[in-house]
Each structure stands twice: as structure tokens, then as C-alpha cells.
Amino acid sequence: MKFNPDDIKKAASEDFDAAWNKGTEYISESKLNEQYPHMTIKYGKPHPVYDTISKLRDAYLRMGFEEMMNPLIVDEREVHKQFSHEALAVLDRCFYLAGLPRPNVGISDERIAEIKEILGGVDDEAIETIRKVLHAYKKGDVEGDDLVPEIAASINVSDSLVVEMIDQVFPEFKELIPQATKKTLRSHMTSGWFISLASVIERANPPFNFFSIDRCFRREQDEDAARLMTYYSASCVIMDENVTIDHGKAVAQGLLSQFGFEKFMFRPDDKRSKYYVPDTQIEVFAYHPNLVGSKTKYSDGWIEIATFGIYSPTALSQYDIPYPVMNLGLGVERLAMILHDATDIRSLTYPQITQYSEWKMTDNELAKTVHVANVPETEEGMEIVKAIVAVCEENGSTPSPCEFPAWEGTVKGKTVKVSVIEPEEETKLCGPAVFNEIVAYENDVLGVPDNKKWKKVLENHSARTGVRFLDAFACQAAKDIECAVENGESEVETRVRIVKVPSEINIRLEPLAQRFITSNKKKIDIRGPVFTTVRATIE
Template sequence: MKKKDIVKLSRRDFERAWLESGKLLKKPHHDLQYPRLRFGVGKSHVLYDTIWMIREAYLRLGFSEMVNPVFIDEEHIYRQFGPEAPAVLDRCFYLGGLPRPDIGLGLDKIRMIEEMGVEVTEDRIQGLKEVFRSYKKGDISGDDLVLEVSGALEVESHDALRIIERVFPEIRDLKPVAGRTTLRSHMTSGWFISLQNIHDRYPLPLKLFSIDRCFRREQREDSSHLMTYHSASCVVVDDEVPLDVGKAVAEGLLEHFGFSRFKFLPDEKKSKYYIPGTQTEVYAYHPGLRDWVEIATFGLYSPIALSMYGIDEEVMNLGVGVERVAMILNQVDDVREMVYPQIHGPWRLTDRDIAGMLRINLHPVTSDGRMLMERIIETWRAHADAESPCSFEVYSGEFLGRRIRVEAVEDEENTRLLGPAVWNTIYIHDGNILGVPPGTELDNELIASARRDGLNTGITYMDALAAEAAYRVEEMAVSGADEVEVRSTIARSLSDLNLILDDVAMRYITSRNREIDLRGPLFSTVRGMLE
């Protein structure tokens, strides 16, 4: 069954389609099996690069790392924000779950199970009832329900899934119900919970930091707002903490990223968990950007909010938006493009990327074949301009256990051994793949710019054609054929030059209206024969 047929079947019978999909697995090529399969060095994401740098900066400043709670009961928002809590909760995500239903097993459902070809006995019915009772109580997880039903009715799992789908719609039609637990919308909500448990267990001062995700129910995501972001937050806890501690920490942290000057301005938001007049915005000047940018916020936690958690000490909190720092350092205007380039970013392949996807297709695989390829190139270079008809010996002797003779020939009169395009070299320039001749007399504007600014792949037409010729001679020797002739006339496409381009690069080039221009006369012929 083909993949498209399985997808179509899944709309009628998911379990059967899922089982059929296992038959699509193929034994991989020998080189793609472990331990021969290898992976090189990967590419990191700019966001996590920034997280790592901030983390390193905090550690250098003497802060210890902590993981704060992600799941926050709405009660904590009321403790921290007081009357402002309902407005804050409006931007929080509430967690919901599917309620466990009461599942009845009347005569009508038993009859439906029988009509599906299942023999129903008293023991099986009792077993099924017990499964549903355990499921309701939470003793059986949803992941295991199909398996447990399968065991109770003594049927295959795909039959159990069909029974659940068709006989018990109360499971299929479940709707999620929200509870009182929210996803952390700002790191402060987690800090209060953590400090409640440790503030009196360690000697002061406490210097802690946490870099983790927060979730905010924005009305919409745009170039500067995401519904999930990373907060790089820290606290300093002591019997007395002056506001200037926030200034010192901000300066020490941001100097790590090359920011050189700082301004501290009152924040008009005035969050209720800060002492009035202490909430401060941090602006930093980056010499590379030549501009002042808002980069962080700090303040002293309100004694009212701290008292809700039994904390008598003073606490300075500073928060840095990781995405904000990454955007500034990398001069990105759209946070969606930076965080999710695979979704929101433009598709970009560099010339080097494209060059890495262009390769010679047929290439000799033996040491004898590679030696022959070099002999072909040497002969062509020495006699390329010889007038035809002509013939030049490339090699005569032992080759893969046989005696062979190989010649470079041109049988037609009044021409030369090789056409002029064999000297061309392939360049990649601005997404174009171009055959660039050694002289400049045939240059157009694109070729001239490629010669000046493009990426030289190091692949010449002569290299690619010689590789195919040597490969075909290898085939002749292995198969026992008497002779082989490899002739190339006019280059119009990649395949004419024994080249292959990855489909990804081809899609990129065509979607960007770039060119693959490799045209040119080749007129090369190599003959191989057994002696």
C-alpha cells in the first residue's frame, strides 16, 4: 500500500492505517546504518545562544541558578497583585483538562460490540466495566485506555480502538474544562513561591537567577509580541537592599554584551508587587547600534506582597527579556522571524549553501578509476586544441584486473579535440549557478559579477566530464563489456555535465527566479576497450 493510500485509509480506519504505515519502512543503505551513520556539527539557534550568554553573565556576577515553578495557581496572583489581579489574570493562560466521564455499559452498547464481531461473555463485560471504573478514578491513564479495553475484551488493539470510537461517543466527544492553575505569565510569580521556601534556610544575601519560558495571552502575535517568551530574571535578598543594587546588577550584566552606558528611568507601569517609586526601566547604549535601547526592568518587591509569603527580608528583582536582547544584538526587527525563522522568516540559502548541494554525479569509486580520471584530464589539457580527426592514448595497461586501452578521440574533421566550454568553471553568485569561461571576452554582466564577487565551486566542466568517463570505464571493466564510448556534445543542463543539484537548492533557485546557465560546446569523446 502506498503512502497516499494509507493517508486516505486513515480517514475511515485510523488503527488499520497506522498498522499499514509500518510496512513502509525500508532497509536503509549500508552507509546509512549505525554505526556508519554520522552527523557533523549542527547550527545553534540565536535565541539559545543569547540565553547561554546571559546565563554565563549571571554566573560571573556570583548568582546561583534556580528553576522556578511554571504552573501557578491563580491564588498567587491575588496575593502578589491584590486588587489588580483580575486584570493580570486576563493575560494568563488557564490550564484545562478532559474530565473523566461516567461510562455506562447498557444492553444497547453490548449489542453494538457483538455486531462488530466480538464474542461477549460475562467475564469480558465485567472486565470492561472495571476498566471504565478505573479510568474514571484516574487509576488508568488515557494513554493506556485502548490497551486495557483490548485486554478486557481479548481483541487486538485496533479493534479496541474501533469499539471505543463507535460504541462510546462520551469518550470521543469530551470537551476540556479549565481549572484554577495558570501558566506563569511573568517570572515574579515563580520567585515569590521559591523564596517562600528558602528565604530563611540560607545565609544572606541570596543572589539567584532563573532563565525560562513565560506565557502571556496576547490579543495577537506581531513583530514585537509572542505568546511565549523567555525571561532572564534575578533576585537579591538581604535584610537591607538599596535600589542601587538593581543599577549595579543591570550594568554588570549588560556590559557582558558590549553595552557601555546606562540610563535609569521610572517605569510608568507601576506594578503592585513593587514598592512605589522603585520600578525602573534600564536603557543601555550599544556602540555598534549607536542608539539607546530599553533592555531591562528592576524594582524592590513590595513588603505587602512579601508578607503574603512570610518573607521579612527585602528583595530586589531584575528582569531581562531574552528575545529583546537577541533582537538588539542581531539587529532583527521582527521577533517572529528571529524565533521561528522556519515559519515566519524568508527562505534564505547562501551561495555556499547552494555550492554544498551541487556535486559531480557519476564519479570513479576505485583507486584505478581515480587514477584514470586524472590521466583523462592530463591528456585533455595537453591536446585540447589538437585539430581533428585525432586520437591520443590516455592509458594502456592493467585496470581492475583486466588489460584495457583508453583514448581521447575526435573523429569529425575540421574541429578540435575538445570544445571551448570544457575549460569553464562553475560559480555560484546571488543564487545563480553559472559556467564562467577562463577569458573575459564572452562575459555578460552576470558572468562578470560572478567572476568578481561569486563563489568558485572548484568544479570545472573538464573535471565533471572526466569523472563520468572514468566511471563508465570502471563499469566496462567490472561487467566484462568489450568497449565503452562516452561522448558529450553541447552543455544545456546540469545532467549534460554529469552534475546533480539537490532538490532543495533547485526549488530555491526556481522560486527566486535565479538562473542555471551552463551552456557551451563540449565535444569530448573518451573510448575504452579491453585488450
């Protein structure tokens, strides 16, 4: 982040985005928050796959490769040119693109009557206009997303009426079935490289060093922990008269060493794709210390991470490419799984989707979802809260019956006297759970006393809510007093006995926390004998 901190005013109403872009000095996130505490400055969090893509781009650029974007939509004839008689096996893994046909819609007398009824009696000229627009749509002169506004504007009616007309009068639109084309979504980056390189050599002479990191699509039978139907390929090519597999080895080592890989093994790939020269298709196995001892099949530290080879002259000749080409590719997600210590590609890629990843919340995060449900709205109400808490802290163990005045003053023009009482005999002003604090511990939300048994729980300050049963009860009592004043009542009493659920002590958990606790079979245990009463008289 670069900006001049002198240009940033300390007022909370300052337009921070405008000030952000003014200056030139680099300031860290922590320094910003220290200097401007009224502003919350927080760096965003990158997605692990895109974070890996960013690092791969930098790595390729440092090695002198030029970035290129290859065609994503590839006609099936390109696959036939590249794979020859094996093309059908490859195309079986491809997604074909399809589109809805344009229906030839006729307007009969019966339909004209329906249209006039729906559109409010439009004249024959408007019917003819609708006919012409529908014909233009059939010819492709009007796009599908323009059809409704085009008709509406032409006959001066609302879009909603046109939508209703099409829905009720022209069932042809509902009955359309997609029709497949000959175009496919790229299943591997090579499909795009042949097309791109054939065009490049028409304008320049090699050597060329290109890379591309982009999506590919593969019609897998099923998605699992190791594969998805859409993935990112980090691919590069070197076109040079003297290119050999040694160039592939050098690129693999130079690229992967930037990600912490230390040793490499190169083995012939049994798959032997037809677009590679025989015996030049090589698998790259790399050693990464982070894998050693991991709970994966790569616990020995070695993983297959990339493949490279020399494009077949036969395949290149289909594109009139007279120079040899080395191609190397690796799956971005596989590298991201290593860098981010992941074992399932689905949870790595889609952590927000419940079926793919375990939902995790820290105790600190859970603690922030606990709130006092009802709080007073006036300054006097907050004073009453503090007064009730002070009386209970000082006299909570006093034998009953007993009564202690807590606060006297004016609330919304009424004189109010507040006392903490316990009318029953042989007990105390407050019950034993009154000072229990609500905490999050191992994903449970608990109300616990401050004693030796719960010492370990209370040591994690960030998982403590700071809310005791007493604090929440005092807020409810003060809120009840405010409501009683507004309603013209002369007396109000707030009493809590044995708490069994959070709501009985004026505690609310956000629905998010409740869903998390329920889905993970954790518990909410906020209960205990509080036995405290607040009485107020209003004059």
C-alpha cells in the first residue's frame, strides 16, 4: 500500500479510499491500525489456488517466459488434427458446447386474441410489429436477451407484460432443447498451444518462450479428492530449432525449485500422448520436505508434479509449424495442495461448500457470536446496570431475606428507585451461578465459574466473552425498567431463578454459531442457579 499518511485526516468520516491513493510511502497494516485506530485496516485473504497461480506467474516471468492467453473454446477438428485416430478417445473426455435453437414462431388468430387480452387490446399494427421482431429474432438479428425489451419498446408496453405474453402464448420457447455444436471446452492446454503457435510464426521467427495459466475442462466420471472437472493448467512452450528434452528438465527444475522442491527425478510417461515424439514424454517427480511424514501417499517426500515432452512433427505439420516445440505442464491445484498442506482438492478449491470441506470455527470466533439480547437504550439505563452489578458484587453472599438499594434517579421524567432483593429465607442475595462467565471452549459455549476447575478454560482471554450471568441479567432488569416507565407502570420486578437455556439469562447466540455447534455435535451449556431479583418503583 502506498500513500502519504499526512493526507489522511483522523476524522472517522474521512474518505479513506480517496486518501489511500494519494501518496507514495509504504505503510504496513499494523502501522496503519496503530496510527489510525478509528479506521479498521485489514488485508484480504487470497484463495490458495489463485495464490499459487500468482506465484507461478512470477516464477515463469523470472525465467524469461512471455505470458500468453490461449483459446479456451476449441473446435473438435483441432483435436482430430492433434491426436489423429485417438481423437475420439480424447473427445470422450471433452465437454461439447450447445445452444438453444431459435424457434420459428407463428401468430395464429387464436394467438392474436390472447396477445390482445394480455397486452390490453393492442391494435393490428402492434401485432404486426411483434411478428416482425420475432422473425428478426429467428434470423439472429435480435439477440435473446434483447427480445423482451425490443418488443416492449416497439409497441410501448411494459417488459413484464411482454414476459407474460411470451410465457402464455408461445410455448415453443419453453420446449426448446439445446443442440450440440462441434465446439468443445479445452480439455488440455495443448489444444490451444497448437492454434496459438501456428499464428505466431506467421508474424515472427523463433526462438519463443511462452507460458499460460488458465482453466481446462475434463468430463470426469466423478469428482473426488484428487480430481475436478475443471482445473488450472500451468503450461509453457519453447519453440527453437535446437530444443531438446534437456530444456524440459531445466525448466522443471528452475520452476519448481522456486517453490521449495529440492531434488528431481525424470521418468518416461507410460501414457505416451500422440502429440509427443515417442520416448520424449517425461514425468517430473520432485522432492519436497513438507511432504515427508505427511498423511498422504507422498509421505516419502516425492510427488509427480509435472509432465513435459517434444511435440510430434506429425502433429506440428498439421499446423504448418516447421520448428520443434517443447511443452511442459503441471496442475496448479496439485501444487497448491502441497503449498497449503491440503489433502482434498475439493475442499482446497471450494472451502465454502459444506459437502466438500469441514466447517471450522475457532473458540475466539465463537466467543464473538455471543451477545446480550436486551440492553437499555438510555444513559440512565446503563447507570442502573452498573449499580445492580456493583450491589451484587459487594453483597451477593449476604444471607436472606435482604434488600439493598442500588440506584435512584430520573428516567424519562419519572422518579425511579431500584433495589436488589431476596425475600425468601435461608438463602442469599444472589445464587451461586450469578458470576458465571460465558466462554467458548473446544467449540462448546459454556457458562463457567472462576475457579480452579475451569482455570484452563479462562486462560484463553480471546475465547472469553466478558459477559457474566449477572451482567446480562442487569441489562434485562434495566431494559424492563425503561419499558415500565414508557408504559406508565408504578412498579416492575425482574427475577431469574434456575437458568436452563441462554434466553432465560438474556443471552443470544447468533444463528451462525447455533448452526455450527449443532452440525458439529457440540453443546451450549449456559445454565445454573442465579436466584436474583431486581425491583423498581416508579413515581
